[in-house]
Amino acid sequence: MRKVVSSGQPTIKEIAKRLNISVSTVSRALHDHHSIGLRTKARVQQLAAELGYERNQTAIFFQQGKTFTIGILLPELSEAFFSSAISGIEDTAYSNNYTVLLGQSHDDEAREKQIIQSMKQHRVDGCIVSIGKNTRNYEHFEMLRQAKIPVVFFDRIPDLPNIHSVSCNLESGTVQAVDFLLKKGHRVIGMINGPEQLVASKERAAGYMRALSKHRLKYDPELIVSADLTAAGTAEAMKQLLSLKRRVTAVVTFNDYVAMDAVQYALKQKLEINKDITFVSYANTPVSSYTAYPPAASVEQFPYEQGQAATNMLLGILNGERAFNDYQRLIMESQLVLHT
Amino acid sequence: MRKVVSSGQPTIKEIAKRLNISVSTVSRALHDHHSIGLRTKARVQQLAAELGYERNQTAIFFQQGKTFTIGILLPELSEAFFSSAISGIEDTAYSNNYTVLLGQSHDDEAREKQIIQSMKQHRVDGCIVSIGKNTRNYEHFEMLRQAKIPVVFFDRIPDLPNIHSVSCNLESGTVQAVDFLLKKGHRVIGMINGPEQLVASKERAAGYMRALSKHRLKYDPELIVSADLTAAGTAEAMKQLLSLKRRVTAVVTFNDYVAMDAVQYALKQKLEINKDITFVSYANTPVSSYTAYPPAASVEQFPYEQGQAATNMLLGILNGERAFNDYQRLIMESQLVLHT
DNA sequence: GCCAATTACGCAAACGCTTGCGTGGTTAAC
DNA sequence: GTTAACCACGCAAGCGTTTGCGTAATTGGC
Structure with a gap:
């Protein structure tokens, strides 16, 4: 030998x-x-x-059939939202003596499958995954289920019946955002929303309407416009909103990038930010506070905390505190943060 | 049994x-x-x-004494620079059939040691690490060397004699930045630099001076001010620069955040950006293009490519293409990108 | 028709560690 | 003095896979 x-x-x-x-x-x-x-x-x-x-851990892993490793699969490691989430995941995994195996799908379904396959072969104890935009086929996750490897989905959750998941409900945050504007005296509030099919867009719209009805104000459909999140699309949306007979004094934008684009458009129209027009946004990025005209407030989605929660949920299953098939959906509330 | x-x-x-x-x-x-x-x-x-x-990979890992896994240790997973680097690392690792084990030190030396220890126990084939700010003691890396686990340091490199490393030289980029401004006709160019003890600050200053001497211009020490990278510090620095008898028409700022703070200060002084005063910065963040007044150009440090390079270097060693102790330092050149 | 080469497979050790069970030896209780 | 309890340790199997070597059976060249 x-x-x-x-x-x-x-x-x-x-x-x-x-x-x-x-x-x-x-x-x-x-x-x-x-x-x-x-x-x-x-x-x-x-x-x-x-x-x-x-x-020799490899010997122990092998002998025990357990690796104390969790696989984490995300679309893009470099996106601020996800990298914060990773940070939260790693921190809680670390303090529970687990290590983290990483993979990014780049929103490519084939690569997603390969990574899942690889993680399965690595005998990870469990997975945390945020699926790709284009993923329609979920059989690779079905294989994990058969291999008795628990999966917790987060943020981007597949439309499947029995799964564990952690996500953030943007509706409540949107309600707070609109509330905030209403309390500031704004009565004509526009919204630049994202593509209508997105869950995230639906939640925003729902929050908008709920806030209005809470204040017994009636909802004007013209005030919500869907945009494609590009600078041009945002400009177009702003143009539409500003052309309405009722003067829009505040706008809720889909995210911070849209907000910044919208601000630029407004400036070109010689509008004074936070005076003629006020913006409220969603905090996908930590940068808005550095721009010249940050949104007056923004809805925090707590990616770090979502990562923590997903990891804790997974560890709960791995430790046998929760049954493998005791499926749980944790929906965290988003929250408005004021940019003082 | x-x-x-x-x-x-x-x-x-x-x-x-x-x-x-x-x-x-x-x-x-x-x-x-x-x-x-x-x-x-x-x-x-x-x-x-x-x-x-x-x-069963765990069995194979054990039997072969190889895990096809590389450990990556960084200070903060959520920082834009590092998360881009991770992305580059994961991509090249993936295409070489390696997987990535992750750990973040939070600039804490004790945690850094524990993670290295854990990775050693996991029998990773090699490591890529960016050391913490406060790390003074390098014995944990010495242990890796003894265990014959190759390490490639990147970006934040320890001051040790025999190591593999990948880093980015900011001097060349700075030369390009100042060149750019000189060609645009600017003659009085300020610089808001970072804390003087940082290598990164030294490189910036060196580049600044080299560009001037290249154009046979003499260097005025008053034009480089050190700041602490806070908004207040930046405002103070701007104030200093603008109070000089020679009128500063352009400023090179330490990074994009400083640039944005500086822009805000300039606006308050009723200066018109890109007319009265032009800014050039370093691209630590991908956001500057979204702000109202992005810097006219910025020096790209290629974190993604640095991650790729570090991984390739490590894989070269693991594949035996390069000897374990054939220490190599790769210094990438930074490059000015114009914000059109 | 003999030797050599080739083909197709089996044996068994080895990787490092954990753990159920067995076994002497000592001590203590009655 | 017998039994029971404990203490301290060794034996050996087993986790799943790879791989050097051995060995039959077949083939081909002369």
Whole structure:
């Protein structure tokens, strides 16, 4: 037999040989097992320290059938929202002695499948995933289910019946945003929303309408326009809103980028920001506070906390605190933050 | 013996039993080994497909002493610079069939050590690390060296003699930035630099001076001011620059945030951006294009490409193309990008 | 028709560790 | 003095896979 790799790392066997005891005794001594005499325990632990012994996790993973690793699959690692989420995931995984295996799909379904496959082969204990925009086929997740690898979806959640998920409801935050504007005296409030088929757009619109009805104001459909989130689309939307007979004094924009584009358009129209017109947005990015005219407030979606929550949910399942098929959907509330 | 985990996953042994052949034959058949007959090969592969067989990577990792995993340790996963780098790392790792194990130090030396320890135990094949701000002690990296786990440092590089590293030289980009301004006719160019002890500040200053001397202009020390990167510090710096007897018409700022703060200060002084005063910055963030007054140009540091380069360097070592101790320092050039 | 080469497969060890069970030896209770 | 309880340790199997070597059976060249 050829020794494939001689990493030179000392093993339990080595220690056993040197001390003339069995490997099982060494193993137990290293684990502080009660059935090992204090003398031998001490001798083993000392020699282990001297040799710089370190347990071979790959052997343990293999033997135990558990890897203490969670796979995390996201569309884009570099997007601010997701990288905050990763940060939250890593932090809670770390403090529970789990490690994190990373993969990004770039919104490509094929790559998504390959990564899931790879994670399955790596025998991750569980997965946290945010699906790609174009993913229509969910069979790769079905395979995970069959392999008894629990999955927690977050933010971008597939339309499937029995799943664990964590997401953020933008409706409540939108209600707060509109409330805020109403309290400031605004009565004609526009909204630049995203593509209508998005859940995120629906939640925004719903929040808008709920806030109005709460204040017994009637809803004017003309005040919500759908845009494509490009600068040009935003300009077009602004143009529409500003052309209405009722003078729009505030606008809720789909996200911070849209807000900044909208601000630019408004400036071109010689409008004074926060005077002639006020903007409220959604905090997908941490940058708005650095711009010349940040939105007066924005709806925080707590990506870091979502990451934490998803990880905790997954760990709960892995620790057996919650049954594998006790499917749970956690919906976090978004919250308006004022930009003072 | 208790079977610790019955994942239910079919094994090579299972296939062997069903087909009444030996495990070694199955293994070889699955690997398309030439010494296996076509008939048996086909039978094995078919049954494997039927059973949904998937090789147990943990077993292979263990047996081969290799994990095809690289550990990546960064200060903050959510910072734009690092998350872009991660993206680059993951992409090239993925296309070389490696996976990525993640950890963030939060600039905490103790946590950094623990993560390195954990990665060592996980038997990662190699590491890519950007050290924390406060890390003074490098013994944890010394342990990696002893364990023969190669490390490539990037961006934040420790001051050690024999290491692999990838970093970006800001001097050349700064030269280009000042060149750009000079060609536009600016003659009095200020610089808001960062804390003087930072390498990054030194490189910026060096580039500034080199550009001037290239154009046979003499360097006025008053034109470079160090700031603390806060909004207040930036305002103070701007105030200093604008109070000089020679009229400053352009300013190179430490990064985009500083640029945006500086723009705000300039606006308050009723200066017209890109007319009375022009800004050039460094592209730590992708947001500047969304602001009302983005800097006219900025120096790109290519975090994604740095991540790619670091990964390629590491893979080169792992594949034996480069010797473990053939230490290499790759310094990438930064580059000015115009914001059209 | 003999030897060599080739084909097709099996045997078994090895990777490092955990753990159920067995077994001497000592102690204590009655 | 017998039994029971414990203490301290060793044996060996087993996790799933790879791989060097051995060995039959077949083929081909002369």
